[in-house]
Amino acid sequence: MKGLLKVFEAIRPSFEQGGKLRVFKPVFEALDEAFFAPSATTVTAPHVRDPLDVKRFMAMVVIALFPCVLAAFYFFGLRFAVMILVSYAAGGAVEVVFAMVRKENINEGFLVTGMLFPLILPPTLPLWMVGLGVAFGVFIGKELFGGTGRNVFNPALVGRCFLALAYPAKMSASWLGPGNGLTGRLFEYAGASAVDSLSSATPLAMAKQGQFIGLREMFLGNISGSAGETSAIAIILGGVFLLLTRVASWRTVASILGSFVLLAGALHYAQPGTFGPVLWHLCAGGLLFGAFFMATDPVTSPITNTGKWFYGIIIGSVTVLIRNFTGYVEGVTFAILLGNIVAPILDEIVVGVRIRRLRSEG
Amino acid sequence: MEVRVKGRFSFRGGVHPPEKKGLSCESSIQAGPAVKEVAILLSQHIGAACRPLVEKGAEVQAGQKIGDCDAFVSAPVHSPVAGKVKEVGLRSHAVLGRSPAVVIQAEVEAQPTRPSWEVNGDFDEGKYSSEQICEAVREAGIVGMGGAGFPTRVKIEPNPRMPKETMIINGCECEPYITCDYRMMLERTGQIVAGVKLARRASGCSRVIIAIEDNKPAAIEAMSAAVRASAKGDNIEVVAVKTKYPQGGERQLIEAVLKKNVPTGGIPPMIGVLVLNVATTAAIADAVVNKRPLTHRVVTVSGEVIARPGNYYVAIGTAVGDLMEFCGPVTQKSAKVVLGGPMMGLAIADLQMPITKASGAITVLTKGQIGRAKFARRQTACIRCGRCLEVCPENLNPTRIAHAVKSNLLDLAESYYINACTECGCCSYVCPANIEVTGYIKTGKIFLARQKKKMPQ
């Protein structure tokens, strides 16, 4: 390591002001920090820090996604790996270009977005669409607002929403029947030719026709659906890990699932024929994935705890509404985007109440 | 008085930095380095600075007053040694940068010795009237020794418009590394109790609570025993509070012990409360009974790189560098010398900076302690995780205020109560993006004060 450090220090000057490779400084800094701890001093009190930092934050999320990724590989095959590669490549290119133009460092937030995006897409979606979607999401959803930490919408969801509205036919026709047996589709590359309209209808689409797939399949993931969203058990494992490491806020997750269960339960109780049972709905579609991984993104969710409760209630209720009363089969994408939209207003209200309370005290 | 050892009282927010008190908590108070030259800063307290009463070449006695001020909120300064005034010039000041100081060359180079004084249980404060006590406190130049340096006489003097009923004695010492108050409570117990009684008499408080964090069970035991054994100790309670930073902040202490909130922008006497540090009360006792001015104090020198960390009785005006040298060679390369503790202390650049009445500790930190992974040259963007809101003891929105200051929206910062911030540092401590939240807020406060013409440019 020491030798590598010497090499880095030797070539550092060419990336500094006036150096020949100045424009690539963000790339250099990213590599430098990936290998070594950064080396400057803090400026003012406090002079010590809690050990958690953004890199660790993001690393936790990526670790939590592993069960879903493995499930995706098992059920849908090696093509998923290619989707991940395309996602990182396309999105990463946009990130790097903006980092160089803005003369800032590349943020580790992209590691998470790049991994999340393929997990919410249908498994046999054409690769160019994957690339286009992630580039759109990162560009419009994040870079235009100034990069990580400054965006207002979840970039992966913006990308997915764009794909859903621009290419609805392809998006709804790219489902794949899940692999089975010991190795599932682990050694297959299941492209568009493997799509079979019988085995690849998603549970939510079938529910619109009145057919409800059994709960066991839904829970294990032996169903068709977006690459990472099918297996409830994998999502829950990863999600609980995130909750335990306090990277995801339990309030957001609790309020989304809670309000969803309440509203879906009420509807099912009122008209059991039309509306599916609550547990079935919980495991269906992207609700669990959205609740644990997408809605809990700290940048786009409310910063106050009270705000998080209402945020979750809105997302949960809107998902139920969209799933059951509109032409769409799945509503989590729209619901979370709506949640992101109202998050600042919720914060303003909570902070306003707090300030009024401070004012009345003082 | 029954002692509850498991602290049950606490306040909202706060963090738990590693305590690191083990380095110096077992070292009893020892004499500090021999005094060759002292630099007594003329501005060691909140309030108007003193003007010098002596000039270059004058001979001074130990304990002689060398600086005074006519303003109400001020305190005189005294010489700790007998000697000759070398010069009246500028010396480094942790907050002001530079401040005028009286530099005195000691006649005899000797280690500071504390005249022994036993205070026993039947100390009767009734002998002194409230006015006598306040006058003695003023003349002795006593200021808040917990760090703030507020002139104590102004604090304890009864004010008919804001009567004080409850007095809280702050024995919390919540910052990591610092143990000087802890050792004071173990070794100067009688003196502290005497000072408490005197302060009670002077201020007219009917109820006294001595609050100690529950990581100091020996101190709780010692203080309780002393209170139990002393006459007129009946309405003095000793309570254990939960160990959490910044429990020692007076607003947090009042919230925890009394469950009351000091109004934002206000002071504790507004709700009838008075808070004093234990070292200050010990100094009060010394001043009133023995007529001794505040010229020495106990300072904790600590840090993993110090060879002999401990608690030292030093003369005010001793240079930080001299004290560090006295504590043994520094064993490894260190990155920062902090006057105070790691959370709120000020990193100093000049080792000739003199110790003041309010400096309780010198903490030396290595690069590794300041933070391996957290030591970024850059601050990354705020990811709005909300941790700073969770830990803020004043219930503010630190990230919002810091970013308002960063975007130069000072009015917005003010509307978010930037002036209610006590600069405890909890927000920066937990920030995963390594944003200097406290730093921005401190800067914002200064800019705002300048804008309102309350501060010089």
Add this chain to the structure above:
Amino acid sequence: MSETSAWVIFIAAIFTNNILLTNFLGMCSFIACSGQIRTSLGLGTAVTFVLTMTTMLNYAIYHFVLVPYGLGHLQFIVFIAVIAAFVQLVEMFVERFSPKLYFALGIFLPLITVNCAILGASLFMIIREYSFLQSVGFGLGAGIGWAVAIVMLAGLRQKMRYSNIPEPFQGVPIAMVVTGVLAMAFMGFAGMVSIQ
């Protein structure tokens, strides 16, 4: 005259056929006045009030004056005149009871007159042949929908104050991008209820 209940039309006008996010009417003051949540709330309320009242007024005038006298082709002029008069009343009201809001809105208060959402709502009412109750529901819903959209944008723009937006995009351009995403999000409600 369609059979849908006024309530359904009301809900639809807020969510599925939001007059701003689906029909893109009323964009100018939407983009211009959405800097602060407080101002937007004020403007939104004013627009809702004007929309509801003018829809009702225009319904009455159209069905009881214009049509019986065969003057249906004058609907544009007459509607605009009614709207203008009404906005004047609202302006005087706001100036009297909330001078702060009056100054905050500035020129955009009288500009409500030419806010295409207002005229648009009246014209939709005629084209879709709503009854009186349906018109009221529609007017109220359209106004609330518009207000909801502008408050949302205001909230987002307030949050974006701390963002590091590239210079070419600062101000109106980023507001348009955000409106686009808002519209995308609202498309999730499509098909929830139909008002055609």
